[in-house]
Amino acid sequence: MSKVRFLEVTSEEVGQRLDNFLLKHLRKVPKMLVYRIIRKGEVRVNKGRAQPSQRLVLGDLVRVPPVAMAESGEVVTPPKTQQDKIEGLILYEDDDLLVINKPSGMAVHGGSGVSWGLVELVRNLREDARRVELVHRLDRDTSGAIILAKKMSALRSLHEQIRQDQVEKRYVTLLAGQWPKAKQKVDLPLLKNTLRSGERMVEVSPDGKPCLSYFFLQQQFKDAALMEVKLVTGRTHQIRVHARAQGCPVIGDEKYGFDEVNKLFKEWGMARLALHAKRLVFKQPSTQQTIEIEAPLFGDFTRIIKRLEQEGD
Template sequence: MKTDSTTASPTVQLVEITEDNNDQRLDNFLLTRLKGVPKSRIYRIVRKGEVRVNKGRVDVNYRLMTGDIVRIPPVRVAEKTEQTFVPQTLRDALQNGILYEDEGFIVLNKPAGFPVHGGSGIDSGIIEGLRRLRPEATFLELVHRLDRDTSGCLIIAKKRSALRKLHELFRDDHVHKTYLALLAGQWARKKLIVNAPLLKNVNKGGERIVVVSQAGKEAETLFRRIKLFKSATLVEASPKTGRTHQIRVHAAWLGHPIVGDERYGLSDINKTFYGKGYKRMFLHARELTFEHPVTGKPIKFEAPLPPPLQDLLDREEAV
């Protein structure tokens, strides 16, 4: 429920960017500075040129640099209740899903069904919800992403220094990621490394998809069979690279798409599993292993399989 009270920034603000905000996206910086302003409004004032960096127009994706001067126009801020932004289901997931937290970062067991950030008509994703539940936090940024329908380990940085270090670890392939996926059909192999380059594309309906193409970027995934069922195979998938939809596309390329994957799967197979009670794509980011960005010590985090998926798995007929 929205309140009627509003406040306004009375004058133009000129803000000099410090080391704390170096390399932060402009839209995320403005969301923090203009709490309560809808994301759509922020995008609009940037697009119209009302927000300037070093007196010039920039895009919302612009990465700020130390010393930049950001011009922020007077903006009327509608004060809303917390419930306006954070549905109860998301609130519960954020409050109860913390696997680890220290001064530098959070490891969250992300629930399926929520995007990691808002956009495209969605007001609140994981990061927006967390920021609104922690209004005292001066810095909260996604370190990496998971698809909307994927659950499991997600890292959020609480400091710019931690974000930079964690980004380095991901970029240099020093973060080992392990997913659980249920593939349609019986996969005969016990283990296979898939090297199939991936290219972002758009289909006839205008939907963004990823396809295997020699014109794409290198992509490598290790698949290891865990358990065979009568009509499905539980596998462990470890992506060496981090391409969009990588595991999903590689699984479909093998001829065994992930159960419940509406984009890359097969509708008749999905309908069969929906009839068994499956309500989502069976892809879960189970484990992350990397060196702590401050201590350098190896650390490992594991997100348990959500109970609904575990219950369904327990009912599958094993071979």
């Protein structure tokens, strides 16, 4: 059992999320325990309670309570097969960052019942990426392009680009039903709630945060629409809730979707959320050159599109 510690945020740690900061300093502590002590309010930032997603600033004082350390044999190493799989899904890499085509079903990091995720895979995969951090997030069931920074300077640069709306994010999704042809701009505020069970739910609400998405119809099938979506803001479940608000939820969405539609597409081979982060455009942190990334669709997605096209013939 460790003792109470007070950790001061250094210049190299500015901009880190609280959970990532703790996971770095508590490497021998089970990840589920790290998230539990944050949730219970045992971790304090400048004497106040904090959320896992809180960004730290220079000089913040983080109180870390006594926690049980894992034995060395309990440290989880992601399976070698998964490391090999991720190696083949790297879309771009340089000294500052990596961009990976994340599969659906893979968490971005360990915690909340998941022993390892994409971050842990990359840290085990690359000697120069032992301190790699997420630049942004994708839901576990969403596939596609995600950026990971190898250096804190790169992380800060990319976060600043996101804050300045200088990172372009586009998604491909399959929606249930007939998309209203004249509808492109969806400007609806979203409010995030946490149920008693701990599940996160998001709803359209005037009390929510401003959210703006643009939906572009690519192909309209009999009972489904292939869409490209451009995000202006990046809220939790934004595409999923904005789509549902138009009566066309994302296919495979067990939280906001239609059960019968999901069941049908599962039988057809789409047994996951039909949402894919297709395109990223940003400035390389060191050179400021424009980087454009296209993440290919996975096989289940392309096969469903082909079947929908055949059904319309």
